[in-house]
Amino acid sequence: MSTEAEEGEVISALPNRATPLELFIGFASIAVVGFGGVMPWVRWLLVEKRGWCTEDEFINLFALSNFLPGGNVVNIAVLIGSRLGGFGGSVAALAGLVAPPAIIVCLVGGLYRSFGHLPAAQSMIHAAAASAAGLIVAMGIRMVYPMRKSPRALAVVAIVLVASVGFRVPLVWMLCLILPASLAAAHWTRK
Structure with a gap:
């Protein structure tokens, strides 16, 4: 570090x-x-x-x-x-x-x-x-x-990978769903 x-x-x-x-x-x-x-x-x-x-x-x-x-x-x-x-x-x-x-x-x-x-x-x-x-x-x-070293970041990567590759979720829906969720998670964990 x-x-x-x-x-x-x-x-x-x-x-x-x-x-x-x-x-x-x-x-x-x-x-x-x-x-x-x-x-x-x-x-x-x-x-x-x-x-x-x-x-x-x-x-x-x-x-x-x-x-x-x-x-x-x-x-x-x-x-x-x-x-x-x-x-x-x-x-x-x-x-x-x-x-x-x-x-x-x-x-x-x-x-x-x-x-x-x-x-x-x-x-x-x-x-x-x-x-x-x-x-x-x-x-x-x-x-x-x-x-x-960031379990939260790896979890977001895993969710995106499974959704896009496994379930073939279109990119537009990925952006609409994962961006607000990851921003909320980052905001919540910083408090």
Whole structure:
């Protein structure tokens, strides 16, 4: 467990600014390698590689991005871009996240149209889907790991997992039900 002084040193060590080019290159690099699921790569870039935010900040950004309209990765790119580079940073981060995959999808779409009927092409698609699923599971484990000492947080994670995977409760209902319940539980336990 870190002290407040250590936490202050970590927060002050985080960069306050990033150039639009740095944001574009950072998000473009994860967009290119993150086929099928870029959130694990976004976390790696922001927290581990560049240190643009702490683990707690990333979890908060991730939670906020799920409530905002649009894709959560897009929302995180815009939020981090704005924080580090203002409006230009938001535009650069968003362009870096969207442009390379758009170009790749257009190229792959053309190839699939010509060769999609081949068994080798079908095998590659199945392999990419399995890889994306593995990345999403790994990110989920990394996000739950810091909560391992909080039974209340683990209980909320377990309820959400059982409801979404076991009972296939839609995301909208999960947000409408679990958010007020978890906020009430947090408020009640702090008194």
